[in-house]
Amino acid sequence: xxxxxxxxxxxxxxxxxxxxxxxxxxxxxxxxxxxxxxxxxxxxxxxxxxxxxxxxxxxxxxxxxxxxxxxxxxxxxxxxxxxxxxxxxxxxxxxxxxxxxxxxxxxxxxxxxxxxxxxxxxxxxxx
Numbered sequence: 748x749x750x751x752x753x754x755x756x757x758x759x760x761x762x763x764x765x766x767x768x769x770x771x772x773x774x775x776x777x778x779x780x781x782x783x784x785x786x787x788x789x790x791x792x793x794x795x796x797x798x799x800x801x802x803x804x805x806x807x808x809x810x811x812x813x814x815x816x817x818x819x820x821x822x823x824x825x826x827x828x829x830x831x832x833x834x835x836x837x838x839x840x841x842x843x844x845x846x847x848x849x850x851x852x853x854x855x856x857x858x859x860x861x862x863x864x865x866x867x868x869x870x871x872x873x874x
Contacts, residue, residue: 752810759818767823782836785828786848792824793852794859801863 748756767788774784796816804812829848833841 748813749810752813755810755814756818759814760822761818763819763822766819767825781828782832782840782844785825785832786844786851789824789829789848790851790855792820794855794862796820796824797856797859798863801860802867803863 770788771780771784774780774787777783799812799815799820804815807815829845832844836844
C-alpha cells in the first residue's frame with residue numbers, strides 16, 4: 748500500500764468512525780439503542796460496501812476507493828459490537844439479533860450489489 752492510499756484509508760476510517768458515533772448518538776434515547784444503532788450501521792454498511800464494490804467507481808483512484816471501502820465502511824460497520832451485544836444479552840435476544848443481522852445484512856448487500864451494477868450499466872450506456 749502506498750503512503751497516499753494509506754492516508755486515504757485513515758481519513759476514510761476517521762470519517763466512518765464519526766458517522767458511526769453520529770448514529771449512536773442519534774439513537775441514544777431509543778429503546779434498545781445499542782442494538783438498533785449496531786444493526787442500522789451494519790445494514791447500511793453492507794448496502795454501501797456492496798454498492799461501491801459492484802459499481803467499481805471507475806472514475807476514482809484506487810486510493811480513494813480503498814479509503815471508501817476499507818477505511819470508511821471498515822470503521823463504520825462493526826463485528827466487535829455485535830459480539831459484545833451478544834454476550835451481554837439473553838440467549839433469546841442474542842439468537843434473534845444474530846438472525847436479524849444476518850438476514851437483513853445479506854438482503855442489504857444484495858440490494859447494494861444490484862443497485863451498483865445497474866447504475867454501472869446505465870453509466871456505461873450513456874458514455
